[in-house]
Each structure stands twice: as C-alpha cells, then as structure tokens.
Amino acid sequence: MDAVLVRSHQLKLALSDFVLDAEDELAQALETYAALKLRRGSGDNTQQDLTVDSFTTEGRVGNSSPLDLFIQNHPDLSQSDRELINSWHRSFIGLFAITQVLPDGFELMNWLTDKHYIVKPNNAQTQQEMSRLKEGEILLTRISPITDTYWTLSCPYTQMGKLGKPKLAVAIGNFKENHKNNLYSDAPDLLEEAWQSVSKYHEQFVDFFGGDEITLPGYQLNKKIAELQEILSQKQLEAAGIDPSKSLEEVAQEAGIGQEDIKAAAAELGADSKVVEQLFDKKKGASKMVMPKVELPAELKKAEQVTTFSHPRWGQMFIPTYTKVKAILEAEDWQTIEGSEKLIRHYLEDKNINAFIWHRLAQQYPTQLEKVLQTILQRPFQLESDLNPLLQEYNKPIEPELPEIASVPIHLHNLFQEAVVEVSKSKPKSKGQQKPAKGFR
Numbered sequence: 266m267d268a269v270l271v272r273s274h275q276l277k278l279a280l281s282d283f284v285l286d287a288e289d290e291l292a293q294a295l296e297t298y299a300a301l302k303l304r305r306g307s308g309d310n311t312q313q314d315l316t317v318d319s320f321t322t323e324g325r326v327g328n329s330s331p332l333d334l335f336i337q338n339h340p341d342l343s344q345s346d347r348e349l350i351n352s353w354h355r356s357f358i359g360l361f362a363i364t365q366v367l368p369d370g371f372e373l374m375n376w377l378t379d380k381h382y383i384v385k386p387n388n389a390q391t392q393q394e395m396s397r398l399k400e401g402e403i404l405l406t407r408i409s410p411i412t413d414t415y416w417t418l419s420c421p422y423t424q425m426g427k428l429g430k431p432k433l434a435v436a437i438g439n440f441k442e443n444h445k446n447n448l449y450s451d452a453p454d455l456l457e458e459a460w461q462s463v464s465k466y467h468e469q470f471v472d473f474f475g476g477d478e479i480t481l482p483g484y485q486l487n488k489k490i491a492e493l494q495e496i497l498s499q500k501q502l503e504a505a506g507i508d509p510s511k512s513l514e515e516v517a518q519e520a521g522i523g524q525e526d527i528k529a530a531a532a533e534l535g536a537d538s539k540v541v542e543q544l545f546d547k548k549k550g551a552s553k554m555v556m557p558k559v560e561l562p563a564e565l566k567k568a569e570q571v572t573t574f575s576h577p578r579w580g581q582m583f584i585p586t587y588t589k590v591k592a593i594l595e596a597e598d599w600q601t602i603e604g605s606e607k608l609i610r611h612y613l614e615d616k617n618i619n620a621f622i623w624h625r626l627a628q629q630y631p632t633q634l635e636k637v638l639q640t641i642l643q644r645p646f647q648l649e650s651d652l653n654p655l656l657q658e659y660n661k662p663i664e665p666e667l668p669e670i671a672s673v674p675i676h677l678h679n680l681f682q683e684a685v686v687e688v689s690k691s692k693p694k695s696k697g698q699q700k701p702a703k704g705f706r
Contacts, residue, residue, distance in 0.1 A: 266369070266387075269349070273411055274387040276350060277419070280321060283335050290326045291334060298324050311421050315358065318407055318420035322356050323446075330354065349411070356409040356419050357450035360440045363402050370415065371398070373408070376437060378452040379676045383415040384408055391418060401427045403436065434684035437677065445666040455674055458554050462672035463580050466556075469497055470575035477575045478625075480588060483568035487561045490573075494559060554672035579621040580668025586611075587622075594630040599637055609641055613659045620656050620663050627652055 284295060295317070302316045321331045329337075332354060336347055361382075365372035369392075370385030386392040398404075406422035428436060441448060449456040471477055473493045481489065565571050565583055572587035586608060593605045600606070612618045627634055627648055635648040638655070646655075653663050 266389075266392075267385075267411075269345075270385060270387045270411055270417060272346070273349060273409075273417055276346060277387070279339075280332070280335050280350070281317065283338065284317060284321060284331050291331060294324050294326050294331075295320055311423055314420045315407065318356075319358065322354050352410045353419070355451075356407055358405075358407045358444055358447045359451070360437060361404045361406065361408075363398055363400050363404070366398070366400055371395070373404070375451060376403075376433070376680075377440070377674075377677070378449055378455060379674065380451055382408060385411070385415055385417055387411075387417040395422075398424070399427070403428050403433065405440070429687070430680060430684040431688050434681050437680070448667060449674075455553060456667075459667055459671040459673070460578075462554060462556060463668055463670055464577040466497065466581065466670050467575045467577040469493060469500070470581070474573075474575075478572065480570055480572040483561060483566045483571045483585070486571050486573060486583075487566050490559055490561065497556060553674060555675050555678040556672045557669065557678075559670065574621070574625070576621055576665075578665040579619060580665070580670040582617070582619065582622060584618070584622065590626065591630075594626065594633040594637065599633070600640075606641055609637060613655075616661070618661075619665075620653070620661050621665070623652065623656060623661075 284291065287295070298320045299313075299316050302319070321335075324331050326334060332350055336342060336350055342350070359375040359377055361373040361375055361384075363371050364374045364381065367383070367385075370383060372381060373384050374381050386395055403425040404422045405425065407419040408416040409419040411417050425436060449459065467477070470493065473496065474489070479486070479489075559581065561571070561583065565585055568585040570585065570588050572584045574582045574584070576582075589608060590612065593599045593602050593608065596602055612623070631648055635646060638648070639646045642655075657663060
C-alpha cells in the first residue's frame with residue numbers, strides 16, 4: 266500500500282477525532298448540520314459516519330471549513346500533509362458502480378455524472394471487506410482524492426449489490442431525494458446547465474402564460490403544459506443544431522446514422538423520434554442534458570382548480586388548494602370557513618408547499634397571514650422576522666434546491682426510459698395502457 270495512502274488513513278482518523286471531540290463552535294456547527302442531514306437519512310451508523318464525513322468539507326464555522334480548522338490547530342503538519350488535507354475539499358458523495366476490480370482497488374463510475382475514478386482502500390480492514398465485491402455492484406459512499414491518479418473511500422460504504430435498471434433508477438431517485446445538494450458534485454458544468462434549464466423554462470412559462478402564476482381546471486392546465494413542452498422541445502432541438510422541420514431520414518443522413526438504427530432506439534427507449542434524434546446528434550455543441558417531460562399526476566388532471574407557479578430557481582409548482590387558501594386569507598372571519606385550520610397546517614407540513622409559496626402568500630396577505638399563524642401556532646408570531654424560522658422548523662429549505670423541472674444528463678434520462686420499458690414489459694397489458702413518461706423523474 267502506498268505510503269501516501271497509509272498516511273491518508275492516519276490523517277483521516279485524526280480529523281474525525283478532532284471533529285467529534287470538539288466542544289466549541291465546531292461542535293455546535295456539527296450538531297446543527299447533523300440534525301438537518303439525519304432528518305432525511307436512515308440514522309443508522311453508516312448514515313451517521315457519512316454525515317460526519319460530509320461535515321468536514323460542507324460544514325462551516327464562520328468562513329472556515331472543519332478541514333481548515335484542523336490544519337490551523339495542527340501547526341506541526343508537514344507541507345505534504347497540508348496539501349493532501351486541502352485536496353479533500355474536493356471529496357464528494359456518489360452512487361458508484363464497480364466497472365473493474367483491480368489488484369489494489371477498483372474502478373468506479375459515478376452514476377450521477379458518468380465520471381470514472383480509480384479508488385483504493387486506505388487500510389487493511391476495508392481492503393479485506395471490499396475483496397468480496399464484484400464488478401457491476403453498486404456502492405453509496407464518499408471518495409477523497411489522494412494523488413492525481415487515484416482516490417480513496419472517505420467513509421464506510423453502503424453495498425447495494427447488482428441492481429437491474431428499474432431498481433437502479435429507484436436508487437438514483439432516492440439519492441436525488443436524500444442528497445439534493447450533491448447531485449453533480451464532480452461535474453459543475455452539468456450542475457450549471459441544469460440550473461440554466463430551470464431559468465429558461467421559467468422564461469418560456471412567462472412568455473406562454475403571460476405571468477409566473479396561472480390557475481386553470483386540471484384538464485385544461487394539462488393541455489396547456491403539453492403545448493408549452495412542445496415549444497420547449499422545438500427550441501431544444503434548434504439549440505442542438507437540429508432543424509425540427511427536417512424529416513427523420515434527412516437528420517439521419519446528416520448525422521451519418523442509419524434511419525432504422527434511430528427508429529429501433531426510439532422504440533426500445535419508449536421515446537419519440539425527435540428526442541432520440543437529439544441524443545444521437547453528432548454536431549459540436551449539442552447539450553449533455555435532456556429536459557424531463559412534465560405531466561400532471563392523475564389526481565391533478567381531475568382537480569377543479571390547479572394553480573401553477575414558475576420561478577427561475579424554485580422551478581415549477583402545482584398547487585390544487587391555492588385558491589382555497591387565498592379565500593381563507595381574504596375572509597373577514599377565516600375561522601368560519603370549514604377546514605381552514607387543517608388546510609393551513611397542511612401547508613406547513615407538506616413538503617410540496619415550499620418557501621416560495623409561503624413568501625408569495627406573505628407578500629399578498631401579510632396582515633391576514635400573520636394573524637392566522639398567531640392563532641394556529643398559539644404563540645407570538647411576527648411574519649417578517651419569524652416566517653423563515655417557522656419554515657425551517659417544518660423542514661422546509663429557505664434556499665431553492667435543484668427542482669424536478671431541471672434538465673438531467675442524457676445517460677440518466679436513458680436509464681429511466683429503459684427502466685420504464687422493462688417494468689412495462691413485466692406487467693400484463695391492459696386496454697388504454699399509457700405510454701411510458703419521457704424524462705428522468
């Protein structure tokens with residue numbers, strides 16, 4: 266085992282002791298960070314180790330990370346030690362597939378970004394445990410750089426075994442839910458493109474509907490959203506250098522791909538020809554991302570009224586009860602409206618009613634909302650100073666996380682399509698069976 270790899274293990278143990286033994290602001294920062302993270306995770310030992318390890322790079326005490334504080338508190342560290350520890354700011358969590366078993370480690374592929382890494386265990390115990398792992402198995406873990414050519418495991422791993430495409434798609438969906446801030450940690454270009462896609466969607470939404478808020482019956486809204494999606498698809502094709510007016514044969518000829526190959530791929534993925542044309546486009550500058558298809562859930566299609574919001578960062582939100590909440594806040598005596606308190610409490614507890622929705626209500630009905638919350642909470646409450654702490658109390662992020670409307674990498678889009686096809690093949694077909702939805706959701 267390389268000397269630097271052995272040294273990394275020694276330093277990692279010292280770093281963990283430094284963080285866990287802290288009694289000052291660092292301890293308070295860890296407690297706050299862990300409380301937020303463990304609400305989303307399972308809370309088992311592996312999850313706790315993962316949380317502490319993530320804290321070393323993501324945690325903050327003032328403007329410093331725990332890694333910075335560790336270096337400051339250990340002036341006897343050599344220059345090479347300092348450089349190694351500083352490089353750990355690039356550590357990240359991922360859902361990895363073992364693509365190759367090596368004599369002293371593994372080649373891993375991060376499923377979220379399709380990037381590959383040589384990863385070596387940094388101690389004999391982990392090396393022994395991992396000797397049983399096989400090619401194709403899926404691991405959830407964090408990795409840290411050691412040299413320019415290889416990395417090591419930064420914390421214990423969760424072994425998921427070999428997963429078929431449907432189960433893998435579910436695992437990635439769970440990763441997105443539990444680690445929203447770590448989706449594309451090792452691919453800032455993909456993250457930036459994903460955020461840009463949210464902003465572009467918002468611009469098109471406002472152009473199409475004439476504003477960032479629209480209320481329609483569910484079935485009408487679903488049709489309008491489909492029209493908007495078609496416009497966005499056309500623009501995405503144009504941005505990729507594809508002329509939507511050209512026939513499939515012309516596009517295939519220009520790209521040097523057989524028409525039958527594209528048709529076969531479209532059928533296999535359950536995708537329409539235009540999406541597949543884009544995926545097979547050979548021109549420079551083609552996007553690495555695909556826009557998910559948006560379709561209202563069945564219950565919203567049947568809803569009497571659905572209010573849709575769009576925001577360049579929060580994305581798109583569908584709220585079927587927004588008009589009812591507005592009626593409560595516009596009433597002279599809101600408590601006379603049946604179910605009013607239950608609905609307001611639902612808005613506090615439902616994760617789909619995010620901080621943006623609450624701030625929109627606060628902007629439109631500041632006095633009324635303050636009085637309603639004072640009554641329901643049965644405590645002093647000032648909207649201006651207490652709203653954000655209240656939302657955090659109910660586990661609502663104050664800053665937007667990458668929304669579902671964001672474009673996703675093509676390889677994830679393809680995986681989801683193939684997973685849907687596999688699931689649909691395994692189920693008996695019934696009359697009027699719907700086609701698989703397009704887009705990684």
